[in-house]
Amino acid sequence: MTTQLQRLQLWTELLELQHRYVSALDTNRLEDWPGFFVEDCRYEIIPKENFDAGFPAPIVYCRNAGMLRDRVLSLRHANIFEDHAYRHxxxxxxxxxxxxxVVRTQSSYIVVITGQAGDSTVYQAGTYLDEVVQHEGEWRYRSKRVVYDTLRVPTLLATPI
Known part of the structure; x- marks a missing residue:
């Protein structure tokens, strides 16, 4: 019974991590995003077609938290894209x-995007493949692979998924 309870507690803690992660993205708290990862991390967004074929060809690749922080800075100050909101x-x-x-998890996601005109559409659907570790008493992502099912990304992929 203890093992079942421990596994349920672990699952609940990881689910809470995921909910905090998507909440930060959905409420445009992008500066919080790198804090969900350990410093020596990997974040990538890869088409399912490439993933299934074993091609290591992501469309976004960050190999440490510094690159995540740089991505946020460029989103805030350098990149030009239509203002939008995500809902995961x-x-x-x-x-x-x-x-x-190291805890490995898999889950499904759908992202709905709403542009300036107010139209909401399904932007992306896919799978999160995560490796999670304890860091200073809290769960953090060591690796987050975002494997999207859609054949193409319909607009500039600016905001993290």
Whole structure:
């Protein structure tokens, strides 16, 4: 029984991490985004077609938290794109393995985007493949692979998924 309760507690903690993560993105708190990761992390957005074929060709790749912080700075000060809002819906968080203090999870996501004109559309759907570790008493992403199902990204991919 203890093992079941421990696994349920772990799942709940990881679900809470994911909810805080998407809430930061959905409320435009992009400066908080790198704080969900350890310094030596990986973040990538990759088409399912490339992922399934084993091609290491993401459309976004950051290999540490410094690159995540740089991405936020460029979004705030350098990039030009239409103002928009994201709304994430996530489901199906499953713990796929727990080894050597690394927890691997998989879950589904859908992102709805609303542009300046007020039209909302499904922007992207896919799978999060995460590696999560404890850092200073809190769960953090060591790796977040965003594998999107859609065949193309319809507009500039500016904001993290």
């Amino acid at each position: 819906a996530t489901s199906g968080l499953v713990i796929t393995s727990v080894e050597d203090d």
